[in-house]
Amino acid sequence: MVADFRLRFWVSAVLSVPVLALSPMIQAFLGLDNALAFTGDTYVLFALSSIVFFYGGWPFLKGLFSELASLRPGMMTLIALAISVAFFYSSAVVFGLSGKVFFWELVTLIDVMLLGHWIEMKSVMGASGALEALVKLLPSTAHRLDDDGEIVDVAIADLKPGDRVLVKPGEKVPTDGIIVKGRSSFNEAMLTGESRPVEKGPDQEAVGGAVNGEGSVTLEIRKTGAETYLSQVIDMVRQAQETRSRTQDLANRAALWLTYIALTAGTATLIFWLGTGEEFSFALERMVTVMVITCPHALGLAVPLVVAVSTRLTAQNGLLIRDRAAFERARNLDTVLFDKTGTLTEGKFSVSGVVALGDMPEAEVLSLAAGLESQSEHPIARGVARGAHERGVSAKSASDFRNITGQGAEATIEGRKVQVVSPGFLRENGKEVDDPKVRKHADEGDTVVYVVVDGEPVGAIALADVIREESFEAISRLKKMGIRCMMVTGDATPVARSVAEQLGLDEYFAEILPDQKAEKVRDVKARSLTVAMIGDGVNDAPALVESDLGIAIGAGTDVAIESADVVLVRSDPRDVFAILALSRATYSKMVQNLLWATGYNTFAIPLAAGVGYPWGVLLTPAFGAALMSLSTVVVAINAKLLGRAGNLANRSD
The missing domain is CATH 3.40.1110.10 (Calcium-transporting ATPase, cytoplasmic domain N)
Structure with missing residues (x-):
């Protein structure tokens, strides 16, 4: 989809150049009246504009039908409405209707909207790769022991309960099974959160994905496929991703109201001027001017530009934003739930x-x-x-x-x-x-x-x-901000208690399995608290997705990173402060841009409708276009000013 928007933008942008050059209103504005005129130029203008409308505008036209089908008109409806009015009215003028063409307005609106969607999707893109990263924890083959004792390498998918496999030192356990021969230690930190290697011998269970230590062991396979521990974690991540609620985009809500305003004001304008006895062409031009000036040039860039700027700033400060909606919610955080191993401690x-x-x-x-x-x-x-x-x-x-x-x-x-x-x-x-x-x-x-x-x-x-040196400072600063600090770990209670006491945590939860971690997040959220979860292991993935804001330590596993909303590239828990500061500044800029992008309509729409006509004040389409351009420029400048929203590198603030 990102590639599709990029291609549509560049094709439309190239075709927009001759459209602008051939548009009478643009020529008049530049003092080039008839300088570029030639026989049939209006038909060339119509043909080029038609390509931009149907090719470049297709995502918005398609989105119009989707939003109307779900009875939730939003940005796509407003954009599709604006470009359709401009295209069909201008086409009618080309083929004989009295009036002015708005093809230049049509193509520039499509260009800006395609650019805005391209920027936004690129900034927040990505289907999560958490499930793929989880699957990669398992080896692709296993050493199966035949009845005669021969070792045969087989695909994991070919294993069945009752098979016996050899796991050599340093190898990953292929799937859940019971040790029937040998003794070794197993590193299960990325699966259970247990920081200490777990010693296991005959009749004890080995979990698929755990790393075998120094000894060779023979396992009897007990679980395969969906029954395995790792598969259950995968299911929990999938379910949490599918059920995670997302905040509704502010721009879509603004677009919804602008859609109602555009339809209501445009229709009322047409009816009013026809009722006063004005010519149909005059009434129609007033209606079209209202519809055109409501076009969301600035609204379409209000959020994407801020997202693009904040994404650049966060990257410069070692923060990788993967979910914008969750990142915006960080401004309301009042509780931080830390994993222990590899997050508060060095692992x-x-x-x-x-x-x-x-x-x-x-x-x-x-x-x-x-x-x-x-x-x-x-x-x-x-x-x-x-x-x-x-x-x-x-x-x-x-x-x-x-x-x-x-x-x-x-x-x-x-x-x-x-x-x-x-x-x-x-x-x-x-x-x-x-x-x-x-x-x-x-x-x-x-x-x-x-x-x-x-x-x-x-x-x-x-x-x-x-315990990380940075953890003491991070906890201390968070508590000074009034944020509750908690810890959840798969480690034993004495270990958890010792770490909690040293760091001065408000609460801790010990001996917690992955499904219980996600449940603990839900329990804390049930106290009407906004919760951020910080972790780095496979066992943290469901909880990261379940939380209001999932934060992964960058040095952790791909699973945790792919399941998180924000990744701390520097693996420094103190960077939570940078997240809070930038989240608040970003949200503030978004609101400011949305207010400006919609606010100018308060006086522009009445003027476009002809409120000042009795006093000789009539907003021309050209002046309306200038207002829209000004609004877009103001939005762009305000987004750039986000870079002055505090020194994020100084995390002591």
Whole structure:
């Protein structure tokens, strides 16, 4: 549709040049009376104008019938009415009716309307790619195990319940199933919001789309197609997109009233002048002048120009607007609902505490762990290495590194056997530790691993998802503005409580699944609150669509970005302030433009109808055209002034 409007605009614009050159009114205005006249010029003018009317004006003529069929006349009705009156009246003049041709008015109106629709559609375009992005989370093939144990790569669509598939380290789980062999950790952050890799073994369920960690596992397929967890998320996104209400376009409402005014005033003008005994040609010209001066040149650009300017400004400030209607509603926000993992937090582990369980110093415990974990790419291993670096602790040199599938890793350091293992490993080997400091970290939701040297636990390391530095500032400023700040997460309650307390959030919702996230948004909206949802994962997609304003962190998944109304390209939660500032300024400019675009009709229409005729004041079509041009220029200048609506780059305002 964008390409169609673009093509129609350029074809119409090219044909409009000779139409303007051949129009008597334009020639008179430029002092070129009859300078370009030639035999049959009026028929050439008619032919060119007919092409512009039927080709360039077709989207509006088609829209007229659609709006009338739904009994909701709007912008398309007004445009179609204006160009039809100008075309058929001017055609009648060409073929003998007394009067003046308005072909130049016809083609310029079509050009401006095509340009306005092209700009608007380009600025707010796009069928959402959320569903396609969700589907891409699944691999295209799976390693199916035949009855004889042979591995055969098959398409996901060919899998059926009961099939067994092999999932290798680093691969995505093809579809929902039960682990029948092997043990590994699974990264489900983009599906459930759980920031910690989830350890799973035999008889536990693996979710399609989750990323397998360090171990190979064999799954027995339990669900396929529409039954899978990911498919249910896709359905929720689709349903939310289809049922999401959109604010009615202000320009359409203004066009509706202008349509009524144009029809009423035009008809009343014709009847009045005929009733006073004036000639039909005079009465008809008065009616046409009224209809023409009501033509929405400025109205057609009032909103698109502001949208175009605000889109440019937001792009310059790291904000990508995907839904204008939702963006405009941001001016009324009073509640912001944050996802935790990857939004308020960095989505990666770091050391939150080290507990020595014997005589070994804490720094020595961390140094041994960092030396071992430097050999691994596991998220916890990277967190230990990162934590040691942040604390200025050097990692010891390790050799003979080996994974302990699903439970940790081991290596040789300075001639000693060093292991970094899970609490489950200690329990299985009769070395379970009960320490109040360790217990405190676990109660706060931290992930705890133990450092074992030559078979004896010497320390524990607690890891937590790191809260973004920007999050503290963002929450503080939002609360100063009187906006309630809440958090919704799939993480465990202790983790959520710890983050909420550190940031000073008003409320938090923990252990929430995707369907529950969307439900929580609905619950908050039910309190008569206008809600913005900020997130970055697949699990956030339904909630992003359900909210009044969905905001995606730019570093998140394609799903979240495609489901959102606004994308924070810089992944900075403080950019919510820029959204609020620009939303308010944009809406203000739209209202100003709409008031100006329709307001000049208050005095122009009565003059066009002939109110001043008894006193010798009669608004000519040329003067009416000048008024319309002035209105369009004022609208364009006012839209440009949006760039002065505050310094968005300074987010401390």
